[in-house]
Amino acid sequence: xxxxxxxxxxxxxxxxxxxxxxxxxxxxxxxxxxxxxxxxxxxxxxxxxxxxxxxxxxxxxxxxxxxxxxxxxxxxxxxxxxxxxxxxxxxxxxxxxxxxxxxxxxxxxxxxxxxxxxxxxxxxxxxxxxxxxxxxxxxxxxxxxxxxxxxxxxxxxxxxxxxxxxxxxxxxxxxxxxxxxxxxxxxxxxxxxxxxxxxxxxxxxxxxxxxxxxxxxxxxxxxxxxxxxxxxxxxxxxxxxxxxxxxxxxxxxxxxxxxxxxxxxxxxxxxxxxxxxxxxxxxxxxxxxxxxxxxxxxxxxxxxxxxxxxxxxxxxxxxxxxxxxxxxxxxxxxxxxxxxxxxxxxxxxxxxxxxxxxxxxxxxxxxxxxxxxxxxxxxxxxxxxxxxxxxxxxxxxxxxxxxxxxxxxxxxxxxxxxxxxxxxxxxxxxxxxxxxxxxxx
Numbered sequence: 001x002x003x004x005x006x007x008x009x010x011x012x013x014x015x016x017x018x019x020x021x022x023x024x025x026x027x028x029x030x031x032x033x034x035x036x037x038x039x040x041x042x043x044x045x046x047x048x049x050x051x052x053x054x055x056x057x058x059x060x061x062x063x064x065x066x067x068x069x070x071x072x073x074x075x076x077x078x079x080x081x082x083x084x085x086x087x088x089x090x091x092x093x094x095x096x097x098x099x100x101x102x103x104x105x106x107x108x109x110x111x112x113x114x115x116x117x118x119x120x121x122x123x124x125x126x127x128x129x130x131x132x133x134x135x136x137x138x139x140x141x142x143x144x145x146x147x148x149x150x151x152x153x154x155x156x157x158x159x160x161x162x163x164x165x166x167x168x169x170x171x172x173x174x175x176x177x178x179x180x181x182x183x184x185x186x187x188x189x190x191x192x193x194x195x196x197x198x199x200x201x202x203x204x205x206x207x208x209x210x211x212x213x214x215x216x217x218x219x220x221x222x223x224x225x226x227x228x229x230x231x232x233x234x235x236x237x238x239x240x241x242x243x244x245x246x247x248x249x250x251x252x253x254x255x256x257x258x259x260x261x262x263x264x265x266x267x268x269x270x271x272x273x274x275x276x277x278x279x280x281x282x283x284x285x286x287x288x289x290x291x292x293x294x295x296x297x298x299x300x301x302x303x304x305x306x307x308x309x310x311x312x313x314x315x316x317x318x319x320x321x322x323x324x325x326x327x328x329x330x331x332x333x334x335x336x337x338x339x340x341x342x343x344x345x346x347x348x349x350x351x352x353x354x355x356x357x358x359x360x361x362x363x364x365x366x367x368x369x370x371x372x373x374x375x376x377x378x379x380x381x382x383x384x385x386x387x388x389x390x391x392x393x394x395x396x397x398x399x400x401x402x403x404x405x406x407x408x409x410x411x412x413x414x415x416x417x418x419x420x421x422x423x424x425x426x427x428x429x430x431x432x433x434x435x436x437x438x439x440x441x
Contacts, residue, residue, distance in 0.1 A: 147197055189232075201323075214250075344356060
């Protein structure tokens with residue numbers, strides 16, 4: 001029997017396929033794997049009954065939206081994705097909950113539909129305001145989800161401030177509150193950073209007069225914390241408060257008392273920074289490249305925010321306000337460094353937030369489009385001629401006007417020709433860019 005089987009190649013048996021060589025085994029097994037799963041396949045898997053299948057699908061979608069953006073996928077499946085992710089937050093495992101919350105945040109920052117992202121804001125806020133889910137707000141991923149959705153989805157300052165109030169009640173429970181402070185420094189830091197991130201989007205004069213009383217005193221107390229990250233979050237919050245130029249919204253003190261309060265904060269920051277041996281030397285945040293404590297001290301002393309910059313894709317992004325610095329730090333923490341760079345280069349919503357227009361390059365690294373203002377100018381020389389105000393010179397004056405009109409408005413003028421060349425150049429660049437995009441897909 002063995003001889004007969006070997007003489008026929010030894011390939012078949014009753015139980016299946018027998019392979020004589022490892023190379024053949026690897027090749028045939030590869031054929032049985034089938035085609036690779038697409039992002040849409042993982043989207044279908046979100047409805048699977050097995051938790052492991054859903055977790056794998058959520059993990060893949062999370063990575064795709066972070067590093068590739070997947071604009072078309074998001075726009076086509078936005079509503080269903082939000083619904084399924086909210087279901088995972090309510091009913092899923094802790095891993096599912098964290099992944100789903102992060103995906104909702106990504107969806108809100110990718111979509112260009114104002115209606116969709118506002119609907120997501122309302123759905124998330126409604127779900128997390130319910131008694132059963134409210135304790136989950138102290139989960140870092142849930143906190144980030146609510147904050148990012150509010151940042152991109154809130155339609156006015158009142159909606160943003162309502163979420164800030166929800167966060168503030170967790171940060172600083174009132175004396176009559178039943179909430180007991182048991183939060184770790186990491187959770188408290190995340191809540192303060194989220195509150196500051198949303199504060200950075202509201203003009204000071206729009207803020208409520210009653211919601212934030214005592215905020216300056218509370219944050220100044222945190223400056224004495226031994227936790228470096230918590231102290232940095234308090235510094236950023238205080239800098240934003242003073243940048244709003246509406247201190248009466250954050251304290252009931254008089255103007256003279258506000259001056260004294262500010263002086264005390266400066267003393268606290270000096271004392272903390274002096275512990276390092278130098279007032280201007282302290283640990284820098286790798287996400288922003290500056291020290292919050294040192295920068296806050298400079299801001300309070302000089303009453304102006306010093307310009308800093310970060311390099312993104314070889315281009316410099318200038319940060320001239322504390323609002324911009326806080327927004328960059330929060331979004332970079334949410335996305336990670338690689339994800340943040342990807343979104344800064346390709347996400348239109350990020351371009352609007354930071355007023356950043358990246359250079360577009362083709363596959364060979366050549367710049368196709370540089371965001372710069374191009375103008376066409378032309379200089380005309382006209383010799384000065386002494387003339388008298390008499391009617392005999394009217395034909396000459398009319399001729400001068402006609403000459404000037406011909407040099408500037410005529411289709412054959414140098415100015416018109418230069419303008420035409422500029423428009424043609426811009427059309428060629430746009431066409432080339434579309435061709436490259438087609439090849440990319």
